[in-house]
Amino acid sequence: MIHLGESLSGIRMKKVLSFVTILLVSVVFAGVGLAKDVELIGAGATFPYPLYSKMFDVYAEKNGVKVNYQAIGSGGGIRQLINKTVDFGGSDAMMSDKEMAEAPAPILHIPTCAGAVVVTYNLAGNPKLRFTPDIIADLFLGKITHWNDPRISAINPGMKLPDMNITVVHRSDGSGTTFIFSNYLSKVSHEWNEKVGSGTSLNWPIGLGGKGNPGVAGLVQQTPGSVGYVELIYALGNKMPYGMVKNAKGNFIDATISSTSLAANTELPDDMRVSLTNTNAADGYPISGFTWILVYKEQNYGEKPEQKAGEVVKLLWWMTHEGQKYAEPLQYAPLSKRAVEKAERLIKSVTYAGKPVMK
Amino acid sequence: MREFPVRKRILADKLFKAIILLLSFACILPMFFILFFITSKGISVINWNFLTQLPKPVGEAGGGIFNALIGTLMLIAVSTLLSVPMGVLAGIFLSEYRKGRLVYLVRLSIETLQGIPSIVIGIIAYVWIVLPVGSFSALSGGVALAMMMLPVIITVTEETLKLIPDSLREASLALGVSYPRTILKVVLLSGLSGILTGILLSVARVAGETAPLLFTAFGSPFMGFNILKPVNTLPLIIFNYATSPYPEWHRLAWGASFVLIVFVLGINLFTKLVTRRWKVQF
Amino acid sequence: MPGNDTDDISVELQYPMALLKESATPDVPTKIHARVKARWKSGFSESSFRKILYFTGVCVLVLLAAIFLSLVIASFPAIRHFGVGFLSGSTWDPVRGEFGALPFVVGTLIVSFLALIFSVFLSLPTSIFLGEYFTRGATCTFIKSMIELLAGVPSVIYGFCGLFLLTPLVRSLEVKLGVAPYGVGILTAALVLSVMIIPYSASIGREVINLVPADLKEAAFSLGATRFEVIRKVILPYARSGIFAGILLSLGRALGETMAVTMVIGNSNFIPTSIFSPSNSLASAIANEFTEATGRLYLSSLIELGLVLFVITTVINVLGKVIVRQMGVEG
Numbered sequence: 001m002i003h004l005g006e007s008l009s010g011i012r013m014k015k016v017l018s019f020v021t022i023l024l025v026s027v028v029f030a031g032v033g034l035a036k037d038v039e040l041i042g043a044g045a046t047f048p049y050p051l052y053s054k055m056f057d058v059y060a061e062k063n064g065v066k067v068n069y070q071a072i073g074s075g076g077g078i079r080q081l082i083n084k085t086v087d088f089g090g091s092d093a094m095m096s097d098k099e100m101a102e103a104p105a106p107i108l109h110i111p112t113c114a115g116a117v118v119v120t121y122n123l124a125g126n127p128k129l130r131f132t133p134d135i136i137a138d139l140f141l142g143k144i145t146h147w148n149d150p151r152i153s154a155i156n157p158g159m160k161l162p163d164m165n166i167t168v169v170h171r172s173d174g175s176g177t178t179f180i181f182s183n184y185l186s187k188v189s190h191e192w193n194e195k196v197g198s199g200t201s202l203n204w205p206i207g208l209g210g211k212g213n214p215g216v217a218g219l220v221q222q223t224p225g226s227v228g229y230v231e232l233i234y235a236l237g238n239k240m241p242y243g244m245v246k247n248a249k250g251n252f253i254d255a256t257i258s259s260t261s262l263a264a265n266t267e268l269p270d271d272m273r274v275s276l277t278n279t280n281a282a283d284g285y286p287i288s289g290f291t292w293i294l295v296y297k298e299q300n301y302g303e304k305p306e307q308k309a310g311e312v313v314k315l316l317w318w319m320t321h322e323g324q325k326y327a328e329p330l331q332y333a334p335l336s337k338r339a340v341e342k343a344e345r346l347i348k349s350v351t352y353a354g355k356p357v358m359k
Numbered sequence: 360m361r362e363f364p365v366r367k368r369i370l371a372d373k374l375f376k377a378i379i380l381l382l383s384f385a386c387i388l389p390m391f392f393i394l395f396f397i398t399s400k401g402i403s404v405i406n407w408n409f410l411t412q413l414p415k416p417v418g419e420a421g422g423g424i425f426n427a428l429i430g431t432l433m434l435i436a437v438s439t440l441l442s443v444p445m446g447v448l449a450g451i452f453l454s455e456y457r458k459g460r461l462v463y464l465v466r467l468s469i470e471t472l473q474g475i476p477s478i479v480i481g482i483i484a485y486v487w488i489v490l491p492v493g494s495f496s497a498l499s500g501g502v503a504l505a506m507m508m509l510p511v512i513i514t515v516t517e518e519t520l521k522l523i524p525d526s527l528r529e530a531s532l533a534l535g536v537s538y539p540r541t542i543l544k545v546v547l548l549s550g551l552s553g554i555l556t557g558i559l560l561s562v563a564r565v566a567g568e569t570a571p572l573l574f575t576a577f578g579s580p581f582m583g584f585n586i587l588k589p590v591n592t593l594p595l596i597i598f599n600y601a602t603s604p605y606p607e608w609h610r611l612a613w614g615a616s617f618v619l620i621v622f623v624l625g626i627n628l629f630t631k632l633v634t635r636r637w638k639v640q641f
Numbered sequence: 642m643p644g645n646d647t648d649d650i651s652v653e654l655q656y657p658m659a660l661l662k663e664s665a666t667p668d669v670p671t672k673i674h675a676r677v678k679a680r681w682k683s684g685f686s687e688s689s690f691r692k693i694l695y696f697t698g699v700c701v702l703v704l705l706a707a708i709f710l711s712l713v714i715a716s717f718p719a720i721r722h723f724g725v726g727f728l729s730g731s732t733w734d735p736v737r738g739e740f741g742a743l744p745f746v747v748g749t750l751i752v753s754f755l756a757l758i759f760s761v762f763l764s765l766p767t768s769i770f771l772g773e774y775f776t777r778g779a780t781c782t783f784i785k786s787m788i789e790l791l792a793g794v795p796s797v798i799y800g801f802c803g804l805f806l807l808t809p810l811v812r813s814l815e816v817k818l819g820v821a822p823y824g825v826g827i828l829t830a831a832l833v834l835s836v837m838i839i840p841y842s843a844s845i846g847r848e849v850i851n852l853v854p855a856d857l858k859e860a861a862f863s864l865g866a867t868r869f870e871v872i873r874k875v876i877l878p879y880a881r882s883g884i885f886a887g888i889l890l891s892l893g894r895a896l897g898e899t900m901a902v903t904m905v906i907g908n909s910n911f912i913p914t915s916i917f918s919p920s921n922s923l924a925s926a927i928a929n930e931f932t933e934a935t936g937r938l939y940l941s942s943l944i945e946l947g948l949v950l951f952v953i954t955t956v957i958n959v960l961g962k963v964i965v966r967q968m969g970v971e972g
Contacts (some may be wrong), residue, residue: 465698479712505706
């Protein structure tokens with residue numbers, strides 16, 4: 001016997017169902033109509049992420065344009081830009097000539113600031129250690145295995161270093177920070193250059209992988225006796241110790257805003273694709289690098305309206321001018337006057353359908 | 360005569376029962392641990408601000424998960440709309456035609472589809488939607504989740520409809536109701552509670568999915584209602600915050616986990632209770 | 642009692658349950674359809690409705706085929722470049738463009754099998770507990786619900802709890818053993834994974850143990866066997882293939898699990914050397930590197946990893962379900 005009660009509730013059920021369906025459909029389609037404000041999408045480096053998230057927060061408040069930046073690593077920024085799924089990419093690894101050739105159209109590298117990559121570690125008492133280039137290379141090659149190795153003690157007299165295993169932590173994702181770090185190591189260590197090389201994703205001989213600068217910082221923080229490399233602000237923000245590094249002129253330099261700026265005080269090419277590692281600056285921190293915003297030179301692609309291209313250019317201009325004042329409080333080195341001039345020239349060369357966007 | 364061996368056997372039996380009891384209860388210990396930790400660490404984070412504010416930039420205190428909540432709801436809406444019509448119809452197909460080449464192949468496809476790892480589904484949604492459209496979007500995330508909901512909805516629909524006795528169908532047809540009407544308005548409605556249960560359960564499952572959304576919905580620090588743009592979801596925010604080194608973000612992740620687990624387990628418990636009440640009597 | 646037990650089980654597990662019962666459904670519908678067809682010559686809505694039904698069925702088929710084809714086409718550059726060597730290559734070097742899947746295959750297999758071993762220790766007793774000792778009642782419902790809730794907890798939450806609760810414990814264990822105190826690694830991932838896959842083998846195991854015919858058991862009891870002996874010598878051998886199928890299904894789930902594993906496996910692209918090594922599974926490698934694979938070869942290599950994962954999980958899952966279906970026929 002079928003309960004009649006069931007079929008009656010069936011009718012009520014239908015009404016409820018149709019209501020729910022209408023609700024769902026309106027949720028889905030409401031947004032499409034509502035969103036008239038411009039939203040820019042960017043992705044890439046975690047290196048400048050603390051700075052960018054502050055910059056974009058302020059920019060949204062001041063100009064009403066939302067910039068959605070996801071820190072997925074420099075490799076991701078390059079890849080998504082090439083795929084044209086984002087409006088701009090963030091990267092501390094400059095694109096190689098081969099990558100530029102593979103890209104569908106010319107890409108500009110607009111510098112936004114310079115930062116330092118520090119060697120951070122987890123040792124009791126947070127000692128301030130000194131490192132030489134070959135020690136860093138051998139640490140990350142796995143050739144130095146204990147903290148009380150004589151080579152480390154030799155340049156750190158007076159420090160009591162424990163007989164602990166060294167756990168190496170590196171990036172698991174495609175990273176510009178890795179690029180800067182490995183670029184430096186390739187310059188200072190012959191063995192590193194041959195065995196590992198420089199790039200955003202490496203075949204690390206040893207160690208744990210963390211995702212993003214935050215991932216590496218997290219792992220080093222939690223693993224006693226570990227050593228890793230992160231952008232300066234990640235070490236500072238988590239109160240992690242980091243070492244002084246001997247630069248090309250033989251001085252042990254601590255990573256600060258001024259030592260990074262000094263390293264950036266070098267010959268700058270027009271396209272701003274330049275490495276700042278191991279420069280000749282006497283007091284420059286040797287593991288420094290620019291971080292760039294990557295955009296296509298020709299903004300008319302994928303049905304992008306001209307207004308949006310204008311917003312992209314406005315954002316770039318703001319980041320290299322008014323936005324620069326947020327760099328120092330977050331321990332990033334703002335662009336020098338010469339760097340800003342070069343950046344201005346690059347921004348002015350952005351075109352839409354052949355005509356420059358900036359008037 | 361043989362008392363010793365019997366005693367040994369009885370002892371072995373009792374010992375075995377004790378071990379089984381112990382291990383079975385040990386089985387559910389993890390559940391208690393998870394619930395305990397998430398509740399104790401997460402419940403203190405929940406307040407009005409947490410639920411209604413947007414995430415703050417790195418290093419700044421406070422912030423909330425409002426956009427993640429909205430994003431999760433949006434994705435559920437998109438994936439439900441995409442998967443339910445096709446799923447229910449396919450389930451009807453399987454329950455009406457029970458034998459045959461096509462039926463066999465379709466069953467096989469559903470089994471295969473259900474077993475596909477969620478990250479592979481994410482790759483597919485990226486290749487099919489994100490690349491051609493040119494941007495990450497809630498739509499691509501919804502498509503990925505819909506592909507994961509589909510096998511469950513088809514299976515539940517088929518099972519529910521199979522349980523409805525053919526006498527109901529025959530009675531309806533005998534009264535002159537057309538075949539489509541019979542199926543849709545008589546048979547389907549009778550099994551509605553079961554089908555709705557299945558839909559709810561698959562919603563609970565995809566609400567917690569992260570892997571396929573890593574490169575489709577993408578995440579966002581902003582509030583958005585547009586399905587053609589990236590959105591943030593609860594599982595994504597948990598993943599990003601949990602793997603960060605900032606204690607403040609860890610705290611928020613516990614809170615978000617609490618919200619998510621209440622939502623998912625709530626649906627699971629709700630369906631258990633409701634199923635008992637709505638069972639159609641024949 | 643058809644249908645009574647099915648409602649109590651979470652939806653994901655219902656289909657395998659149903660397969661067990663399928664043989665019980667009589668083959669009435671085809672006769673009805675013949676009658677209906679004969680009676681209704683008119684009614685365009687019927688034939689177009691049927692066409693729609695057929696079409697939906699075909700759509701499901703097409704969807705699966707499209708998924709497989711997309712994976713193959715997108716991995717084509719890598720397939721062409723590396724050929725079969727991809728599976729045996731042990732170097733994953735994005736800088737030099739050398740991609741071999743072996744570290745991930747090994748990582749996936751080790752973590753999954755280890756998780757399987759850990760979980761069977763808990764799920765098999767639970768199946769026996771629920772299938773033989775407490776088949777009804779409050780205790781049964783309570784434990785059954787708890788196990789099903791385990792299946793409902795999202796993967797990212799497992800990963801989160803594993804990262805913050807389990808990792809420190811493993812780390813202190815490693816310190817005691819004098820091994821490198823990573824905390825994360827194969828052991829941690831296997832432990833987290835084992836909890837996640839308990840429900841799949843426990844539920845199916847319980848069903849098959851429950852289905853063992855009462856007369857077989859009663860015959861053994863009447864011969865003076867203790868419960869332990871009945872379980873050991875009658876029930877388990879009888880339910881053996883069903884239990885095995887349940888284990889296969891949980892293996893299939895373990896192989897494809899992404900988030901929880903990514904968060905605790907340590908992310909190292911090398912073939913692991915010990916249970917405490919960090920490693921990477923196929924799924925976690927994809928999750929880590931997909932969004933940033935620069936270069937066509939890199940991206941298509943990652944997609945080929947997805948293809949390998951797809952094939953492995955499909956084979957295991959379909960095998961498990963076929964056995965479950967056969968069990969239904971047998972029973």
